[in-house]
Amino acid sequence: ANFDEIPLPKMPKESENKAAWFVFREFCGLEFVTFIAEKARVVAQADPRRRPSGSQASCADIFMPNFTSVAPLDFEDLINIAFADQTEFGCDAYSTEDYFCGCDMDYLLSLMNGRRLVNNEWNVHGQDPRITARSYWTQIGKGLKGIFALTMQQPADNWQSSMWALLNPDFTPHAKLGAIADTNHEVHRLERLLAPAKPSPFVKPVAFYYSRLDLSLPQPTFGSYDCSIDSPYRIYAVLRGLGYPVRWITPRQIEAGVLKDVGAVAMIGVKYVPAEAAKKLA
Numbered sequence: 001a002n003f004d005e006i007p008l009p010k011m012p013k014e015s016e017n018k019a020a021w022f023v024f025r026e027f028c029g030l031e032f033v034t035f036i037a038e039k040a041r042v043v044a045q046a047d048p049r050r051r052p053s054g055s056q057a058s059c060a061d062i063f064m065p066n067f068t069s070v071a072p073l074d075f076e077d078l079i080n081i082a083f084a085d086q087t088e089f090g091c092d093a094y095s096t097e098d099y100f101c102g103c104d105m106d107y108l109l110s111l112m113n114g115r116r117l118v119n120n121e122w123n124v125h126g127q128d129p130r131i132t133a134r135s136y137w138t139q140i141g142k143g144l145k146g147i148f149a150l151t152m153q154q155p156a157d158n159w160q161s162s163m164w165a166l167l168n169p170d171f172t173p174h175a176k177l178g179a180i181a182d183t184n185h186e187v188h189r190l191e192r193l194l195a196p197a198k199p200s201p202f203v204k205p206v207a208f209y210y211s212r213l214d215l216s217l218p219q220p221t222f223g224s225y226d227c228s229i230d231s232p233y234r235i236y237a238v239l240r241g242l243g244y245p246v247r248w249i250t251p252r253q254i255e256a257g258v259l260k261d262v263g264a265v266a267m268i269g270v271k272y273v274p275a276e277a278a279k280k281l282a
Contacts, residue, residue: 022272029074036082044085054090055083056120059104076250079111088145092121096135099237103246105142106236107210110248114198118146127165129179136183143199149180201245204263208232209281210248211272232268239266251277 009024040053047053055078062075079089091108095101108117119139124132139147150164166177187194239246249258249265254277259265265281273281 026074029077030081033074033077033082036078037084040083040086052086052088053083054086054088054118054120055079057091059091059093059095062104062107075108076111076252079108079115080113086115088116088118090118090120092150093119093139094121094123094125096124096126096131098134098138098240099233101135101138102142102240103233103236105139105144106246107208107248109142110207110253111250116145117143118148119144120148121150122147123150123164124176127174127176129175132176133179133183136180136187140187140194141199143197145195149184199245203245204261205245205247206239206264206266207247207249207259207262208236209265209267209270209273210250211270230268235266235268254280 009021012018012021036055043053044050057075057078083089089108089112093101093104095104105117122139124135126132136147164176165174166180168174236246247262249262251274255274259280
């Protein structure tokens with residue numbers, strides 16, 4: 001008779017069947033992205049300048065189960081349904097260097113279908129200007145078309161300034177602020193070359209299998225940002241250190257024939273493979 005009479009599925013215990021939970025999660029995700037798609041359509045119609053409408057999604061929503069287990073959010077759907085008519089997609093990331101920041105960017109770029117990727121919110125949670133500069137260039141090298149360095153427009157006495165390390169206690173510029181400014185300057189000098197450029201791997205990349213459903217449960221995987229020897233980030237760092245390009249691949253991409261574009265597939269902590277994807281992988 002009414003929505004209050006519908007019992008919502010609860011997080012299943014490890015010994016319980018998870019099929020109903022996965023179906024519920026998929027339903028929630030599709031409802032969410034179709035709602036976002038409608039908002040993006042209304043915004044586009046109302047804007048006389050027809051500017052791009054991008055996402056302000058968080059990198060934590062990609063790989064952290066304590067985020068993904070409560071957010072009905074599938075990045076593949078968010079990019080290809082909610083923002084299907086947009087020329088670019090935005091996400092934030094606070095990761096550092098190639099083994100974290102690069103892994104996040106390679107995941108997103110694997111879903112973009114050639115569209116532009118912009119980092120709408122970025123900084124490094126530390127004070128080292130060298131790590132800051134390397135992390136900035138990592139994103140540019142991956143092919144990002146814009147980076148907004150968070151806190152650049154915040155007041156000098158903001159309580160977060162010590163974490164962002166942009167200013168010293170006496171409000172003089174910190175070396176990290178100089179690193180961001182210098183990198184910005186060099187990127188702008190190369191902008192006419194960088195803006196239309198697209199990365200071109202010299203060999204077929206190694207693909208990490210990614211199922212959104214694997215992170216719909218908080219157990220036994222508590223987070224991909226951990227230090228276990230077989231975490232995606234550890235394996236990504238090993239492969240990148242050996243010189244291999246790395247991308248991610250999803251069940252839908254496998255079913256669409258994208259396997260022909262990769263040299264190998266790494267299955268890391270996988271708990272769910274749809275039947276058609278499993279057949280093609282085999």
